Structures are given as C-alpha cells and as structure tokens.
Amino acid sequence: MIALTVALTCASVIEAKTATSKITERSKHKQIAETERTELQQKLNSLKTDINQTETAKSNAADALADSEAAISKANQSLFDLGSEQIRTQATLNKFFKKHVVLSKFVTAQQTQMATLLRQQYLAGNEDRIRLLLSGENPNQINREFQYMGYVSKAQAKLIGALRGNLQAVEVNQAQTQNAKDELDEITLEQRDQKTLLEKEKNTRAGLLKQLSSKLAAQRKEVGKTKRDEQRLTSLLDKLAILIEAQKKVDAILREERRQEQLAKVQAAALANAQAQIKAQAGLALALEQQRQIQRDALTKKSTIAEARQRTSTKVSSFTPDPIDDDQPPTQTVIAPAQAPTPLAPATPIAQNEKASETSSPDTIYGKPFASLRGLLRLPVRGDLMSRFGSKRDDGPASRGVFIRAPEGTEVKAVAAGRVVFADWLRGFGNLIIVDHGNEYMTIYGNNQAILKHPGNVVVKAGDVIATAGNSGGNEQSGLYFEIRHQGRAFDPLSWVTTR
Missing domain, CATH: 1.10.287 (Helix Hairpins)
Known part of the structure; x- marks a missing residue:
C-alpha cells in the first residue's frame, strides 16, 4: 500500500510539472509570435511612407x-x-x-x-x-x-x-x-x-x-530618370524581401507553436494512460493483498479448530463422540491466482504525430515550385511585344522586363500561383502589382489601368485576373510592363513562357 501511494504521488507530481512546463512554453511562443506580428504589421504600414520620404527631394512631373x-x-x-x-x-x-x-x-x-x-x-x-x-x-x-x-x-x-x-x-x-x-x-x-x-x-x-x-x-530624355525608376523598384523589392522573410519567421513560430500543442496533447494522453495503468496496477495489488489476507485468515481459523478439537478430546476422554472423518479437509475459500500486472504501454513516438504540421513548406504553399515552371508560363496579357528584355531605353539602363502593348481594360492575369505583396502606385511604373511565388521568386506587373487584387493572405492562382492594362505612370502607350525576378535579379520573361 505504501508503494501504491508513492506511485500515485509521483504521477501527480509529473502531471503538475508537465502542465506547468506546457503553459510556460506556449506562453513563450505566443508572446514571440505576437511580437513578430506587431513588428511586421508596422513595417507593412510604413513601407509606402518610407518610399515616398526617400523621394521627396526629387520632383517628377508624372x-x-x-x-x-x-x-x-x-x-x-x-x-x-x-x-x-x-x-x-x-x-x-x-x-x-x-x-x-x-x-x-x-x-x-x-x-x-x-x-x-x-x-x-x-x-x-x-x-x-x-x-x-x-x-x-x-x-x-x-x-x-x-x-x-x-x-x-x-x-x-x-x-x-x-x-x-x-x-x-x-x-x-x-x-x-x-x-x-x-x-x-x-x-x-x-x-x-x-x-x-x-x-x-x-x-x-x-x-x-x-x-x-x-x-x-x-x-x-534625362539619362538618370530611368535609372532612378529602376533603383526605386529595386529598393521596393529589397524591402519586400525583408518583409517576406519576417513573415516566414512568424509562420515558422506559428508552426512550432502548433507542434508544441500537438506534443503537449500526446504527452497528456501518455500521462493519462500511465496514470490509468498505475491505478489498474494499484487495484490489482489491493486485490492480491486482500486475497492473501483471506488465506491467512483461513489458515488461522484451521489452526484454531485443530487446537479446540485437541482440548476437547483431552477433557472428555471418557466420552466417545461420533467419529470425525479426518480425511475430509476443512472447507476453505479457494483463492484465484493474482493476475500479473499489465506492463506500461510505451509512449507513442512524437515524430509520428507531427507529420501534419511539418509536411508543408512556406516556399511551396503555392503548388509547384516556381523554378520548375520555366518554359511553361503564359504571358500575363495578350498584345504586341514593344520592348524586350535588355533593350536600351532613352540612353538609360537596359530594360529589365518586357512591355506588351494592349488596349486599355485588357485583363492582366497572374502567370503562376502566388501571394500579392504590393499593389499601389509607384513613380515610373504607375499602378504596380508585385506577386511573391516563394523561394524568392517575384513577378512584377506595371502601368496598369486598375488594380483588382490587394496585399493579404489570399493566394491567387495561375490565370486569375489581377489587374487591367493601361498607361498609368505617364506612359505614352497602353499596355503592361512585366518582369520576373529571383533574389532581386531580373530574368528575361520570354525565356520563361511557352511558345504554344
């Protein structure tokens, strides 16, 4: 009984310590995630203001x-x-x-x-x-x-x-x-x-x-204007990359928090199972002790009866009692053998319960990796190709994208699944949309007439209409300016599209 009490006490202490540790870890992860969320939101809110402040000294008619x-x-x-x-x-x-x-x-x-x-x-x-x-x-x-x-x-x-x-x-x-x-x-x-x-x-x-x-x-005709526009876009992309990395950290913290919650559930289930088996073993031990006590009582009773018979036969030796069949054993309780204690079941491996939370990577939540789509993409708008990647622009730097001439209001479609991370007016590019495709791949859509998607957690699919073509940003022709970038480096969009 003392061993049983000690076992139950130890189980209670283990449960209390586990609960305290679980609450502490969850609180810690939640606090970190909340801090990261707040900082990221502040950065998103100040991004446009920061871009405008860096350009206040430069007047531009557009x-x-x-x-x-x-x-x-x-x-x-x-x-x-x-x-x-x-x-x-x-x-x-x-x-x-x-x-x-x-x-x-x-x-x-x-x-x-x-x-x-x-x-x-x-x-x-x-x-x-x-x-x-x-x-x-x-x-x-x-x-x-x-x-x-x-x-x-x-x-x-x-x-x-x-x-x-x-x-x-x-x-x-x-x-x-x-x-x-x-x-x-x-x-x-x-x-x-x-x-x-x-x-x-x-x-x-x-x-x-x-x-x-x-x-x-x-x-x-200014040599520096196009260069400034490129620098402005590059600066924006760099800042967006920082924000995307920060968002990945927040997502990682949230995944870790979910993993910890799953781990806590598994540990709680294992502890409950252990406690149940300890209680079952305690019940078996108690039953075994009761059976042993019954056996001891039966033996004591048998010994007492034998002594009483001996005293009776000594005192009344002149009296001849009815013969007692000594071969007939006294009635006693038959005790069933005690069942062996059930061994504790091994705890379920944690790794088997964490597959759901670790199967998806933040860089592949949009479907196929963007790098595998090279040569399979479709141009975001139908029209005439007016400028190619690498062509000179008004004595300025070479073009980092292509310009496709199209009538105002023509639908502009996302070339692949991704998340809109920027949708606003930017000097030199007009109404601009930037879509993040994971693994530091981005597509850029400029000079739009209307922006139809905005930054958020909604993931666009390939072929979704995200804007309409136009000539915003002071462009003379109506159409779409389109870029593909990886880690800030521009690639020729025509090498990524299918010729079919």
Whole structure:
C-alpha cells in the first residue's frame, strides 16, 4: 500500500510539472509570435511612407498623375465588382422568375379543381346533413351520402389549404423578385455613376497629360530618370524581401507553436494512460493483498479448530463422540491466482504525430515550385511585344522586363500561383502589382489601368485576373510592363513562357 501511494504521488507530481512546463512554453511562443506580428504589421504600414520620404527631394512631373490614375483604378475596380454583383443578382432574379412560373401553374390547376368541386356540389342540390337526416330515406343511403359529403369536405379543405399556401408562396416570390429588381436597378445606377466618374477622371488625366506633355518629354530624355525608376523598384523589392522573410519567421513560430500543442496533447494522453495503468496496477495489488489476507485468515481459523478439537478430546476422554472423518479437509475459500500486472504501454513516438504540421513548406504553399515552371508560363496579357528584355531605353539602363502593348481594360492575369505583396502606385511604373511565388521568386506587373487584387493572405492562382492594362505612370502607350525576378535579379520573361 505504501508503494501504491508513492506511485500515485509521483504521477501527480509529473502531471503538475508537465502542465506547468506546457503553459510556460506556449506562453513563450505566443508572446514571440505576437511580437513578430506587431513588428511586421508596422513595417507593412510604413513601407509606402518610407518610399515616398526617400523621394521627396526629387520632383517628377508624372507624380501629378498619381491621384488621377489611382482614382481611375478605383473606379475600374468598382465597375469590375459591380459587374460581378450584377451577374449574381440577375441569376437570382432568373431563379425567382422560374419559380413564379411553376407556382402560377400550380395555382391555376388548383383553382380549376376548386371550381369543379363547387360545381359538383351545386348540381347535387347543396343538401346539408340535417336535411338528409329528416328526409326519412333508407339509413344506409343516408350513411353513404354522409360519407360522400365527408370526402368532398376533406378534399375541399385540403385543396383550399394547398391553394392558400401556394398563393402565399406567390406573394413571397413576387416580393423577392421585386427586391432583386430593385437591387439590379441600384447596381445599374451605381454603374452609371462610376462610369461618369471614370470619364471625369480620364478627362482630368488627359488634361494633366496635355499640360505636362512637354515636361514629361524632357524628363524622358534625362539619362538618370530611368535609372532612378529602376533603383526605386529595386529598393521596393529589397524591402519586400525583408518583409517576406519576417513573415516566414512568424509562420515558422506559428508552426512550432502548433507542434508544441500537438506534443503537449500526446504527452497528456501518455500521462493519462500511465496514470490509468498505475491505478489498474494499484487495484490489482489491493486485490492480491486482500486475497492473501483471506488465506491467512483461513489458515488461522484451521489452526484454531485443530487446537479446540485437541482440548476437547483431552477433557472428555471418557466420552466417545461420533467419529470425525479426518480425511475430509476443512472447507476453505479457494483463492484465484493474482493476475500479473499489465506492463506500461510505451509512449507513442512524437515524430509520428507531427507529420501534419511539418509536411508543408512556406516556399511551396503555392503548388509547384516556381523554378520548375520555366518554359511553361503564359504571358500575363495578350498584345504586341514593344520592348524586350535588355533593350536600351532613352540612353538609360537596359530594360529589365518586357512591355506588351494592349488596349486599355485588357485583363492582366497572374502567370503562376502566388501571394500579392504590393499593389499601389509607384513613380515610373504607375499602378504596380508585385506577386511573391516563394523561394524568392517575384513577378512584377506595371502601368496598369486598375488594380483588382490587394496585399493579404489570399493566394491567387495561375490565370486569375489581377489587374487591367493601361498607361498609368505617364506612359505614352497602353499596355503592361512585366518582369520576373529571383533574389532581386531580373530574368528575361520570354525565356520563361511557352511558345504554344
């Protein structure tokens, strides 16, 4: 019993220490993750401000277009969203129309049945039950008439109930249809307002371009302008790379926290199993001790009976008692052999319970590694190739991407799965989108008319529309500027796309 008490006490101490250690480790990991999240959010919020502050000393005529081009992008995005909402609302309206046709057919059929029943009742003379009872006719005939009238009444009640329900459904359907029509009208009006706003912003931008055309032309001839634009983009990409690495650390901490939670669950289950087996062993030990005590009591009782017999035979030697069959053993309790203690089950290996948390790498969460897609990508927009990778630009540095001429509003699609890490106006590139594909691969889409995706945790798929082509950033032609970079180094996009 003392050993049993010690075992239970040790198990309790182990459980308390494990719980304390678990809480401490989880709190530590949560605190680290929360700190990293806060720092990353602060860096994301200050990224654009930091970029603008480093350029305050450099005046650029194209900056005057920033507000106008941002407004045009926002108006186009609103029109894009309204178009999607209009399609959904029209589908709902069509569904209500179809339901209305079906309900109308039901109501018409039920009204016809009701008219037939009323006509039959009228032709039958509309006799009530009291008149039938007082008619003096054959009771069997009266009973049949009552049954017939009961059937007719039930049919009428059922038909009236169904008709009433369908009429109510028609009213609800009409209200839903009207609501859908009202929503569609609101969307149409909002689309008209957005189009008016878009035309106004386009006119404003055209006026600004006209006013600044000479200054823009002069700036395009500056040797340093293109170089500054490249440096600006490179600086942005470097800062984004730092933020992405910071995000990876946060993700790693969160994965470690999940792993620790799984480990704690496994340890808790193992401890509970051990405690259960300790209790089972304690129960067996107690039962074994009780059985041994019963055996000792039986032996003591047997010895006492033998001594009593001996004393009795000595005192009453003159008396001849009935013979006692000494060959018959005294009755005693048969004790079953104690069951051997069940050995403790080995703890489940932790590695087997951590596979789920370690199977995915943050660099491959987008599907296939981007490096394996070389020669398989499709260009993000259809159009004419106007400038190639490495071509000279106005006596400036060589182009690090390609420019594809395309009409305004042409859909720009992501070339591969990834996460949007930047979507804003950048001097020299206009409305710019940068998509991170993991393993330090990024694709860059510039001069967009409208930005349709924004930074966040939503992962875009290959072929998703992320923008519409335009000439933001003071570009003379409408189209898309496209780059592919790895670790900040630019690669020829045409070597990555398929010729099919």
